Amino acid sequence: GAVVSQHPSWVICKSGTSVKIECRSLDFQATTMFWYRQFPKQSLMLMATSNEGSKATYEQGVEKDKFLINHASLTLSTLTVTSAHPEDSSFYICSAPGRGAGTDTQYFGPGTRLTVL
Amino acid sequence: TQLLEQSPQFLSIQEGENLTVYCNSSSVFSSLQWYRQEPGEGPVLLVTVVTGGEVKKLKRLTFQFGDARKDSSLHITAAQPGDTGLYLCAGEYSGGGADGLTFGKGTHLIIQP
Numbered sequence: 001g002a003v004v005s006q007h008p009s010w011v012i013c014k015s016g017t018s019v020k021i022e023c024r025s026l027d028f029q030a031t032t033m034f035w036y037r038q039f040p041k042q043s044l045m046l047m048a049t050s051n052e053g054s055k056a057t058y059e060q061g062v063e064k065d066k067f068l069i070n071h072a073s074l075t076l077s078t079l080t081v082t083s084a085h086p087e088d089s090s091f092y093i094c095s096a097p098g099r100g101a102g103t104d105t106q107y108f109g110p111g112t113r114l115t116v117l
Numbered sequence: 118t119q120l121l122e123q124s125p126q127f128l129s130i131q132e133g134e135n136l137t138v139y140c141n142s143s144s145v146f147s148s149l150q151w152y153r154q155e156p157g158e159g160p161v162l163l164v165t166v167v168t169g170g171e172v173k174k175l176k177r178l179t180f181q182f183g184d185a186r187k188d189s190s191l192h193i194t195a196a197q198p199g200d201t202g203l204y205l206c207a208g209e210y211s212g213g214g215a216d217g218l219t220f221g222k223g224t225h226l227i228i229q230p
Contacts, residue, residue, distance in 0.1 A: 004159075006159075034217040034218070036217075036220075041225075042222070042223070043123075043205060043220045043221060043222045043223040044160070044205070044207075044218075044220045045220070046217040046218065046219070046220075049216075049217055059217075091157075093159050093160070095159075095217075095218075105150075105162060105165060106150070106162070106207075106218055107162075108152075108159035108160050108161070108162075109159050110158055110159045111157070111158060111159045113157065
């Protein structure tokens with residue numbers, strides 16, 4: 001089946017620094033990828049839609065200048081958290097739509113745990 | 118903003134009991150997925166339902182999609198401790214194109230031996 005990977009799995013950084021998270025579709029091409037954020041004990045919240053070859057689309061309330069998204073190729077999207085602060089600490093998960101079992105399916109990455117000190 | 122109400126949010130029951138988790142919206146879904154998520158991992162797809170009235174079974178799990186495609190349920194028969202986890206419903210709303218999923222708040226399920 002389709003596989004999506006994320007790197008790194010976890011990262012700890014100091015407040016004010018920037019962190020880049022990669023999302024890769026390993027065996028299929030994805031012109032669109034999605035970035036979600038999940039706080040402890042809560043559900044996933046869609047942050048933005050990453051589009052290969054064009055600008056990302058951000059959900060209401062998500063700062064595009066803080067969460068920079070670059071869809072560099074058909075298999076790679078990156079999310080950069082700029083000037084990270086402790087409140088940005090969260091579990092970041094990406095997904096990519098693929099064809100599975102006769103219908104479109106979202107394949108999720110394993111997530112990246114970000115801790116900002 | 119599309120809303121997806123999932124209930125209950127927390128459920129703790131004894132091994133062998135049955136349970137049902139509900140997912141409701143005022144809007145029509147083009148498709149609805151159920152996921153299970155373990156701590157520190159991404160969600161894993163359990164099932165996708167597309168057709169109104171559709172019923173799908175996965176061993177002891179039965180998934181139902183409402184006739185109007187606005188609601189869905191997950192029923193677990195004879196729950197086992199291995200069923201413990203976070204169950205998430207997620208909907209893709211009618212509108213065409215590739216859209217991100219709207220997730221319910223999740224149901225934290227604990228099955229006690």
